[in-house]
Amino acid sequence: MKLQRQQLLINNFFMFIINCPYCGERDQTEFTCHGEAHIARPDNPSEISDEEWGRYLFFRENPKGTHFERWTHDHGCRRWFNVMRDTVTDEIIKTYKMGEAKPVISNE
Amino acid sequence: MKYSLYNLVKNSFSYHENWEKAWSSPDLKPEYDVVIVGGGGHGLGTAYYLAKEFGVKNIAVLEKGWIGGGNTGRNTTIIRSNYLWDESAALYNHAVNLWEGLSSELNFNVMFSQRGLFHLAHSVHDMQEITRRGYSNYLNGIDAEILNQDQVAKKIPHINVNGRYPVLGALLQRRAGTARHDAVAWGYARAAENLGVDIIQNCEVKGIDISNGKVVGLQTTKGSVKVDKVGLVPAGHSSVLANMAGFSLPINSVPLQALVSEPVKPILDCVIMSNSVHVYVSQSDKGELVVGAGSDAYNSYSQRGSFDMIEHMMAPLVELFPIFSRLKMLRSWGGIVDVTPDRSPIIGKTPVKDLFINCGWGTGGFKATPGSAHVFAETVFRGEPNDIAAPFSLERHFSGALVDEAAAAAVAH
Ligand SMILES: Cc1cc2nc3c(=O)[nH]c(=O)nc-3n(C[C@H](O)[C@H](O)[C@H](O)COP(=O)(O)OP(=O)(O)OC[C@H]3O[C@@H](n4cnc5c(N)ncnc54)[C@H](O)[C@@H]3O)c2cc1C
Ligand SMILES: [Zn+2]
Numbered sequence: 001m002k003l004q005r006q007q008l009l010i011n012n013f014f015m016f017i018i019n020c021p022y023c024g025e026r027d028q029t030e031f032t033c034h035g036e037a038h039i040a041r042p043d044n045p046s047e048i049s050d051e052e053w054g055r056y057l058f059f060r061e062n063p064k065g066t067h068f069e070r071w072t073h074d075h076g077c078r079r080w081f082n083v084m085r086d087t088v089t090d091e092i093i094k095t096y097k098m099g100e101a102k103p104v105i106s107n108e
Numbered sequence: 109m110k111y112s113l114y115n116l117v118k119n120s121f122s123y124h125e126n127w128e129k130a131w132s133s134p135d136l137k138p139e140y141d142v143v144i145v146g147g148g149g150h151g152l153g154t155a156y157y158l159a160k161e162f163g164v165k166n167i168a169v170l171e172k173g174w175i176g177g178g179n180t181g182r183n184t185t186i187i188r189s190n191y192l193w194d195e196s197a198a199l200y201n202h203a204v205n206l207w208e209g210l211s212s213e214l215n216f217n218v219m220f221s222q223r224g225l226f227h228l229a230h231s232v233h234d235m236q237e238i239t240r241r242g243y244s245n246y247l248n249g250i251d252a253e254i255l256n257q258d259q260v261a262k263k264i265p266h267i268n269v270n271g272r273y274p275v276l277g278a279l280l281q282r283r284a285g286t287a288r289h290d291a292v293a294w295g296y297a298r299a300a301e302n303l304g305v306d307i308i309q310n311c312e313v314k315g316i317d318i319s320n321g322k323v324v325g326l327q328t329t330k331g332s333v334k335v336d337k338v339g340l341v342p343a344g345h346s347s348v349l350a351n352m353a354g355f356s357l358p359i360n361s362v363p364l365q366a367l368v369s370e371p372v373k374p375i376l377d378c379v380i381m382s383n384s385v386h387v388y389v390s391q392s393d394k395g396e397l398v399v400g401a402g403s404d405a406y407n408s409y410s411q412r413g414s415f416d417m418i419e420h421m422m423a424p425l426v427e428l429f430p431i432f433s434r435l436k437m438l439r440s441w442g443g444i445v446d447v448t449p450d451r452s453p454i455i456g457k458t459p460v461k462d463l464f465i466n467c468g469w470g471t472g473g474f475k476a477t478p479g480s481a482h483v484f485a486e487t488v489f490r491g492e493p494n495d496i497a498a499p500f501s502l503e504r505h506f507s508g509a510l511v512d513e514a515a516a517a518a519v520a521h
C-alpha cells in the first residue's frame with residue numbers, strides 16, 4: 001500500500017511522468033507546456049475593439065487551482081494535447097486530446 | 109535607535125542583548141489611509157516612500173507570511189540597468205541611482221556591491237545584440253563597455269572562452285552588481301516603521317470590498333479593515349488578488365529556481381550572465397556561488413521548480429567554468445514569478461478606483477526595488493503615474509505599446 005501511494009506521488013504530484021494521450025506514460029523532460037488551453041480566436045476579427053484584442057492576446061486565467069493547458073510531446077510523437085492540472089500541488093488530473101471538451105471540475 | 113559605531117560600542121557593554129527590535133508587531137487597526145498588500149521589498153519600500161516623501165501618516169503593510177519571505181528573499185540579487193528600451197532604461201536606472209545611496213538613506217547596510225556585470229556573447233548574433241544594447245545604453249546615459257574575447261579572458265581568469273559555445277565578447281556594466289536581499293526588506297521595514305507605518309505579518313488578504321467602483325475595505329485573516337487607498341504588490345499572487353477585485357491580468361505565474369554551492373574562498377569578483385547558454389552566477393560574501401537560470405514554462409503556485417531545470421543550470425555553468433565542476437551544491441529553492449507578455453512590469457491604475465497595482469516584475473524585479481517602490485508611492489499618492497511609471501500601465505496591453513524587453517534580450521534577470 002505504502003509503495004502504491006509513493007508511486008502515485010511520483011506520477012502525479014511532481015509531474016515526473018506525463019501520460020501522453022497518444023504514447024502513454026513518458027518522462028516529463030520529453031514535454032513542453034505552452035500555456036492556457038481552450039482560448040478561441042475571435043470569429044469577427046475586423047469588428048472587435050482593441051480592448052477585446054488585448055484580452056484575447058495577452059490576458060490569462062492564471063488560476064491558483066485547476067488549470068487547463070496545452071502541452072506538446074516534443075521528444076515523442078510531437079503532437080499537441082491538453083492537460084488538466086492543479087497549480088498548487090502540480091498534480092496532473094487528466095490529459096486529453098485537442099478538440100475534446102474541457103473536463104468538468106467536480107466540487108469535492 | 110540609530111545604527112552607528114557609537115551604539116555598537118555602547119551595546120557591546122551589555123553583550124548585545126539590549127538592542128531594540130528592528131520593527132514591532134502591531135495589531136491591525138480598523139482603518140487606514142493606505143494599505144499596501146505584500147511585504148516584499150517593493151511593498152515595504154512603497155510604504156516607506158509614501159510616509160517619507162508624501163507625508164502619509166496612517167499606512168499599513170499586510171503580509172501573509174513573513175516580510176521578505178516571497179521573491180525578495182528567494183532571488184539571486186542581480187542588479188543592473190542596461191536594458192534596451194528607453195522606458196526600461198529610465199525605470200531601472202532610477203533604481204540604480206537610489207541603490208547607490210540606499211544604505212545611508214535607510215541606516216541599514218543593504219550590502220550593495222557594484223562589482224560589475226558581464227553579459228556574455230557566444231555568437232555573431234549575440235555580439236550584435238550586445239552592441240545594439242550597449243549603444244542604446246550610451247544614449248540613455250547608462251554605462252556600458254563592449255569587450256572582445258581577450259578582454260573577457262583577462263578580466264575573468266577562470267572562464268573557458270573556447271568551450272562548445274565559445275565566448276566571443278561581453279557587455280560590461282560596471283555600476284551593476286548585487287545586494288543582500290533580506291537586508292533590503294528589513295531595512296525598508298525598519299525605516300518605514302520609524303515613520304509610523306504598521307507592518308502586519310501573518311495577515312493574508314482574502315477579499316477586497318468595492319463600493320460604487322471604489323475600493324473601500326479589505327477582508328483579512330486578522331479581520332476586516334476600512335481603507336481609502338490600496339496598493340497591491342503581491343508578485344507571484346498578482347492574478348489571485350486581481351481576481352478578488354473582479355479583474356484579470358496579462359500574467360502567468362511560473363516557478364523560477366536558484367541554488368547555491370558550498371562556500372569557497374573568493375574566486376569570482378563579478379556577476380556573469382549568459383543569455384544564450386542560459387546561466388548566471390556570482391559569489392556571495394559568504395563564499396557561496398549563487399546560480400540561477402530560466403523559469404519553468406508551466407504555471408504553478410507550488411514554490412518549487414522542475415527537477416530537470418537544475419541540470420539545465422549546471423551544464424552551462426561547468427562548461428563556462430570547468431573549475432566549478434568539483435563543487436558541491438548545497439541548497440536549491442523556488443519562487444513563483446509573475447511574468448507578463450513583454451517581460452516588463454505593470455505599475456499603475458486598475459479598473460477599480462483607488463486600487464493600484466505594482467506587479468509583473470517576473471524574473472527580474474529585485475534590481476528595481478527602490479525605483480519601483482519610489483514611483484509606485486507617487487502613483488498611489490497622486491492617483492496618477494509619473495513620467496517614469498506611465499509607460500508601464502495595464503492599458504498598454506490594449507493600446508499595443510508594449511515595452512518589449514522579452515524580444516530585446518530574451519532574458520530579464
Ligand atoms: C529564484 C529567483 C531568482 C531571481 N533572481 C533575480 C535577480 O537576480 N535579479 C532581479 O532583479 N530579480 C530576480 N528575481 C525576481 C525578484 O525576486 C522579484 O521580481 C522581486 O523580488 C519582487 O519583489 P516584490 O516585493 O514585488 O515581491 P515579493 O518579495 O514576492 O513580495 C510579495 C509578497 O506578497 C505577499 N502576498 C501574496 N499574496 C498575499 C495576500 N493575499 N495577502 C498578503 N500578502 C500577500 C507574499 O507573501 C510576498 O511576501 C528572482 C526571483 C526568483 C524567484
Ligand atoms: Zn506522445
